[in-house]
Amino acid sequence: AQKVTQAQTEISVVEKEDVTLDCVYETRDTTYYLFWYKQPPSGELVFLIRRNSFDEQNEISGRYSWNFQKSTSSFNFTITASQVVDSAVYFCALSSGSARQLTFGSGTQLTVLP
């Protein structure tokens, strides 16, 4: 069975603070893919990043960065200098061979206060 855990249900920060969203996953497969999605109040899930299990390089895209560590089964997401527009629910998700569908974490509600 596979599982994604986002232990932080809600996080609130003040604008310009850095914030890290945690994601821990479980799978018995050696090949798998991890995703992050952002869901603003409008409802659409916006695809942010995909990472495969063989690539542990960290990735940076503007104010966003991702830290993938197989040793701890974690794929954490950091927003630097947060902005009010970053307020949304963020979902981590896993795709691996033993499951026919994408497995989502429970999501983290991020609120950035002005």
Place this chain on the structure above:
Amino acid sequence: DTEVTQTPKHLVMGMTNKKSLKCEQHMGHRAMYWYKQKAKKPPELMFVYSYEKLSINESVPSRFSPECPNSSLLNLHLHALQPEDSALYLCASSLKETGGGANQPQHFGDGTRLSIL
């Protein structure tokens, strides 16, 4: 703007009504999905179409009936819904079916907010 278009954005219907949700994408994706999302919860997969054939039905009640007329369109026909069916219904598409270790990201529409009276 999202590349997956869903209509209508909002729908209010009585329990005896029949209505349909529509989803359209023109990205050449061959897999399309319906999800149901309740407030403060992650999306729950309902159906998957792969190459216009139903690939996954997650034991969804028969009052929800999916249809994939062609590779760009996906419908969800609704009949005799219950109040607990009120939710955000999301459509998504991907180049190929995600899951089973596939790496294709799914692209989502804005969703239809459905309220059952």
